[in-house]
Amino acid sequence: MKPVQTLALCAIAIVLPGLAIAQAAGSAASSGVYSPAQAARGQAKYSAVCASCHGEDMAGVDVAPALTGGTFAGNWKGQTAGDLATRIRTTMPLDNPGSLGAAASADLAAFILSRNGYPAGQVELPRDATLLQQVKID
Numbered sequence: 629m630k631p632v633q634t635l636a637l638c639a640i641a642i643v644l645p646g647l648a649i650a651q652a653a654g655s656a657a658s659s660g661v662y663s664p665a666q667a668a669r670g671q672a673k674y675s676a677v678c679a680s681c682h683g684e685d686m687a688g689v690d691v692a693p694a695l696t697g698g699t700f701a702g703n704w705k706g707q708t709a710g711d712l713a714t715r716i717r718t719t720m721p722l723d724n725p726g727s728l729g730a731a732a733s734a735d736l737a738a739f740i741l742s743r744n745g746y747p748a749g750q751v752e753l754p755r756d757a758t759l760l761q762q763v764k765i766d
């Protein structure tokens with residue numbers, strides 16, 4: 629094989645997986661944008677760090693709002709998974725904001741989506757901010 633052909637094949641090998649991720653990310657939450665394993669990681673984190681305020685069932689406690697049902701729909705429909713993950717990463721947990729990384733924030737967003745009836749899919753919700761912005765909460 630000529631070097632130029634090898635190069636072309638390498639380029640395809642690098643670009644194709646990237647396209648697959650971008651395609652999965654540029655979609656609606658109702659099409660399955662997180663994996664079951666990711667939601668499970670988010671659940672573990674939620675129980676450890678968030679449930680004390682928002683409640684184990686996400687129904688909200690005192691001033692901490694519900695993260696499910698009409699409250700969630702009213703606040704988040706039309707926004708993106710990126711908006712949700714960024715809100716979590718930069719402002720939560722309220723008593724220690726900024727302590728979660730991008731990966732944990734994406735996992736938590738996945739778990740919250742799962743509790744709001746959005747189905748699991750094959751791919752993980754990306755931690756990359758640009759890709760996350762392409763996932764609409766529909």
Ligand code: HEC
Binds near residue numbers: 679680715719
């Ligand atoms: C110390 C209590 C406390 C903890 C712990 C906490 N939250 Fe919050 N959270 C709040 C309060 C109070 C609000 C509403 C006021 C505000 O946004 O600052 C809120 C708001 C939110 C919102 C916005 C809800 C909406 O619909 O506008 C999200 C999403 C959220 N929290 C997620 C989380 C996640 C995920 C965690 C765990 C990493 C977490 N919170 C931990 C108290 C808390």
